[in-house]
Amino acid sequence: MTEHQPVTAVAIDPITVEVIGNALSSIVEEMGETLIRAAYSTNIKERRDCSTALFNAEGQCLAQAEHVPIHLGSFIGLIEAIYARIDLTDIREGDVFIGNDAYTGGGTHLPDIVLAAPIFVEGRLMAWAVNLAHHADFVDRSHAHIFQEGIRIPPVRLYREGVLQQDMLDLILLNCQVPRERLNDLRAQMAANRTGITRFRALCERHGTSVVRAAAAALLDYAERRMRAGIASVPDGTYDFEDRFDYHEFDGELTFRISVTVAGDDIHLDFTDNPAQLRSGVNLVRTATLATVYYAIKTVMDPDAPPNAGLYRPIHVKTKPGTIIHATEPAAVDGRMQASARVVDLVHGALAKAVPERLTAAHNGACIAAIFSGAHPRTGAYYVYLETIGGGFGARATKDGLDGVHVHTTNTSNLPVEALEPEYPLVIEAYELVDDSGGAGRWRGGMGLRRRVRVEHDGCHVSVHHSRKLSAPWGLMGGTEGGRFALRITGPGGPLIRGEGDFDAGAVVEVTTPGAGGYGNPAERDAWRVTQDLEDGRISAETALKHYKRQMEERR
Numbered sequence: 060m061t062e063h064q065p066v067t068a069v070a071i072d073p074i075t076v077e078v079i080g081n082a083l084s085s086i087v088e089e090m091g092e093t094l095i096r097a098a099y100s101t102n103i104k105e106r107r108d109c110s111t112a113l114f115n116a117e118g119q120c121l122a123q124a125e126h127v128p129i130h131l132g133s134f135i136g137l138i139e140a141i142y143a144r145i146d147l148t149d150i151r152e153g154d155v156f157i158g159n160d161a162y163t164g165g166g167t168h169l170p171d172i173v174l175a176a177p178i179f180v181e182g183r184l185m186a187w188a189v190n191l192a193h194h195a196d197f198v199d200r201s202h203a204h205i206f207q208e209g210i211r212i213p214p215v216r217l218y219r220e221g222v223l224q225q226d227m228l229d230l231i232l233l234n235c236q237v238p239r240e241r242l243n244d245l246r247a248q249m250a251a252n253r254t255g256i257t258r259f260r261a262l263c264e265r266h267g268t269s270v271v272r273a274a275a276a277a278l279l280d281y282a283e284r285r286m287r288a289g290i291a292s293v294p295d296g297t298y299d300f301e302d303r304f305d306y307h308e309f310d311g312e313l314t315f316r317i318s319v320t321v322a323g324d325d326i327h328l329d330f331t332d333n334p335a336q337l338r339s340g341v342n343l344v345r346t347a348t349l350a351t352v353y354y355a356i357k358t359v360m361d362p363d364a365p366p367n368a369g370l371y372r373p374i375h376v377k378t379k380p381g382t383i384i385h386a387t388e389p390a391a392v393d394g395r396m397q398a399s400a401r402v403v404d405l406v407h408g409a410l411a412k413a414v415p416e417r418l419t420a421a422h423n424g425a426c427i428a429a430i431f432s433g434a435h436p437r438t439g440a441y442y443v444y445l446e447t448i449g450g451g452f453g454a455r456a457t458k459d460g461l462d463g464v465h466v467h468t469t470n471t472s473n474l475p476v477e478a479l480e481p482e483y484p485l486v487i488e489a490y491e492l493v494d495d496s497g498g499a500g501r502w503r504g505g506m507g508l509r510r511r512v513r514v515e516h517d518g519c520h521v522s523v524h525h526s527r528k529l530s531a532p533w534g535l536m537g538g539t540e541g542g543r544f545a546l547r548i549t550g551p552g553g554p555l556i557r558g559e560g561d562f563d564a565g566a567v568v569e570v571t572t573p574g575a576g577g578y579g580n581p582a583e584r585d586a587w588r589v590t591q592d593l594e595d596g597r598i599s600a601e602t603a604l605k606h607y608k609r610q611m612e613e614r615r
Contacts, residue, residue, distance in 0.1 A: 071273045076281070079266060079274035080365060083122040086258040087111045090190060091124040094251035099243030100195050102445050105478045108193040108471045111251055113259065114138055114175075116184045119368035121275050129399050129468035130191045132167040132350035133159075137175060138187055140164025141214045152179045153221030155249065157231075158214035161205065162388045167347035168340075168395050169209035170194050174217065174245070176252040180263045185272070188255030190248050195445040196235045198432045199520045199559075202308060202340030202391040210234035217245075236432070236441050282369030287324035289360025290373055293413050295321050300408035302424075303530035304401050306394065307558035308339040312529050313383075315398075317405040321413065324373055328352055328406065331379040340393035342386035343402070345378055351399045351468050352376050355406035359417050396426035396447075396469060397526040403467045404532075411535055416456045420504055420576030421532035422466040423450030425544060427572045428524040429512070436484055436516040444483045446474050451497050451505030451541050451575030453532065460505030460575045462492050462597070473508075484515040493542060493571055495602050500538030500577025501584050506597060507542050507572040514550070517563040521548075524558055527573040538577030545571040582609040 090111035098104040110130035112123040118138030123131060140163060141156050156175045158165020165173040170193050178186040197209030205211065210231060216224055228245075232238040263271050301316045318329040336342045343351075349371075356374055357364060364370060378385035383398055404421050411418040431444045447469060452461035465471050476487045489511035497504035514521075523546055531540035547569040548555055552562030562568075584606060593603040 069269045069273045071270060071277060075266070075270065076274045076277045079262065079271060080278045082262050083113055083275070083278070086255055086262070087113055087122045087124040089258060090188065090251045090255045091126055093254045094190055094192065094247050097247035097250045098192070099247065100240045101474055101478055101482060102195040103192050103244055103247070105474050106471045109191060111190040111255070113255060114187040114189055115275055116186060118142070119279065121186065121278065121367055123366045125366070127468065127470050128354035129167065129347060129350055129396065130171065131353065132344070132347035133165060133171050133173050133191050134189055135346040135349055137165050137173060137189065137214065141175065144214060150177055150184065151220045152177070153218060154216055155218035155252065156214045157217040158212050160211045160213050161344045161392050163213040165212070165214050167344055168392045169205070169211065170197050172212070172245070174248045174252055175214070176256060178256050178259050180260055180268050183268065185263065185268060186259055188252040188259065190251045192244055192248050194241055194244055195443045196237055196241060198236065198430050198443050198522060202393050203338045204389040205391050206389060208340065208391055208393045237443055278365055279367055279369035282365045282367050283372045285361045285364040286357070286370045287373045289364070290321060290326050291324040293321045293410070295323065296413065298409040298412045300405055300412070302401055302404050302408060302533070304398070305526055305529040306339065306341045306397055307523070307525050308341065308394070309337060315401050315405055317409050319406065319409040325375065326356065326373060327375045327377065329377045330382070330384040331377055333379070333382045333384045336381055336383050336386040336390045338391070340391040341395065341398050342383050342390040342392050343395045343398045344392060345385045347395050347399060348378060348384050348402060349376055351402045352406060354468055355403045359407070359410050359414070394524050397524065399468050400424050400426055400526070408533065415536055418535065419453035419455045419460065420498060420500070420535040420538050420578045421541065422453045422575050423507060423527065423541065423573040424532045425450065425526040425573055426469050426524070427544060427570060429510070429568065429570050430522040431483065431485055431512065431514070431519055433516060433519040442483055444479065444485060447471060448508055448510055448570060448572050449473055450507040450572035451532070453535070453575040454498065454500050454502035454504045454538060454578035456578060457502070459503045460497060462497070462506040463508045464505065486513040486515060487511070488513050488567065492596070493574065494596055495599050496542030496574030497597065498532070498534045498539040498541040498575060498577030499581040499584070499602070499606070500534055501579025501581070502538070502577065503584070503592065503597070504532070504534070504538065504541045504575035504577045507574040509569065509571045511567060511569040514562050514566045514568070515564055519562050519566070520559070521555065521562055521568055522559050523555065523568070523570060532573055532576045534576035535578050537580040539581060541574035541576045544573050581606060582612070586610060
């Protein structure tokens with residue numbers, strides 16, 4: 060019989076807690092490296108679009124690797140969802156559960172596929188090894204509702220006591236556009252979980268199961284204490300903020316709002332005054348919103364606190380079902396990263412009113428995704444090239460923002476040209492930073508990126524998901540806005556309608572991502588730094604002249 064009852068409580072010293080905590084962190088990081096090194100698709104092996112974690116038997120996160128924060132939304136409630144579907148006594152060693160559905164557990168959008176494996180030690184269910192990989196598939200689809208976005212997989216067994224359920228695998232692969240990639244990436248995910256299982260068992264053998272369980276519980280309490288201390292350092296009060304939101308699947312802009320209340324060592328976030336969910340892929344399910352909020356709060360209150368479930372205890376999130384921030388079935392969710400980026404901006408914008416020295420100006424505020432797919436002219440096989448392109452990182456109270464990076468809940472890498480062109484029938488004509496795209500300030504906002512892609516075959520389907528085309532990332536403490544998103548397509552084919560279109564050989568797609576906001580009065584920027592920006596190509600001569608004029612006026 061499967062058991063996961065708590066073991067007898069034992070006294071444990073802080074040094075042992077620290078040792079075991081570091082071991083758990085090392086395990087999830089090694090799981091992540093195993094997944095990335097074994098993966099087949101460029102989106103995982105090059106762009107590192109994946110996450111790994113360990114959970115205790117009760118379904119609480121013990122450790123999560125520093126990969127993609129939004130992926131926590133796929134992990135939250137996953138183990139409970141498995142227990143709700145499968146009788147506890149029927150979970151055995153060698154079982155592996157697979158899922159991706161945003162409404163039944165295991166996902167925040169369908170390309171993110173989760174594998175969860177129970178870890179047994181001496182016949183007792185002690186923990187779960189969990190990983191997620193973003194599979195570059197399910198493209199060229201509509202997003203009116205989730206049934207159009209790909210196969211929905213509730214948490215079900217892919218392996219039963221170590222035996223592959225071939226019929227389940229066949230069903231999943233039949234619904235994929237690039238099944239060979241999916242199969243090999245799933246195998247890499249299996250390898251990652253096996254690594255986690257092996258290392259966790261070795262940890263228990265070294266220290267004893269009772270000590271590991273006690274240390275894990277102590278780590279949750281420790282993370283809670285650190286988070287509460289961070290919250291308590293913020294002045295009590297209610298801080299409101301709003302931001303504008305645009306998306307390629309609807310016209311105009313929406314207004315997102317938040318009200319943040321700090322009361323002692325608890326923090327309450329109210330998202331109820333937000334737009335209704337849309338017939339569009341932009342919606343966030345509640346777990347995706349929670350993952351975004353937990354990340355945003357942690358970055359302000361205690362960036363170095365252990366990333367486990369103890370962090371969440373003093374954070375209270377109120378949402379309204381049926382809104383973009385808390386979508387209900389059957390709302391589409393494929394583009395949920397755009398809304399997630401704006402939720403971070405809301406949280407940070409509100410807290411900047413209380414502790415501006417801890418915050419940055421707005422980052423690029425979008426997850427610009429360019430997806431090219433079609434039949435490869437050399438092999439005839441279907442291919443999918445997925446790229447989320449970085450942008451500006453917001454200026455800080457003491458530093459300029461970073462240029463051309465992924466930010467906040469995405470945290471993936473840009474795909475190198477050397478890895479892209481040999482694999483896909485595409486040519487990169489330009490890949491460069493965009494001068495003047497970082498907001499001015501005492502500290503300059505990070506620059507956006509420009510990536511120009513030439514299509515080398517007929518019948519290429521192009522999809523560009525974007526936001527911040529109408530609004531711009533805001534500056535802080537007098538800093539100016541960052542640059543906006545821009546898209547230019549030339550050549551045969553098209554047009555691009557609602558972000559989607561079909562193009563032929565010779566078409567060129569140029570994507571310019573947003574920069575980030577500046578921090579502080581631009582007139583206070585030192586002359587030598589303005590000169591350096593000009594020499595490094597971060598700003599134009601016209602912008603440098605404006606800086607010099609501001610400084611002269613300030614001196615007068």
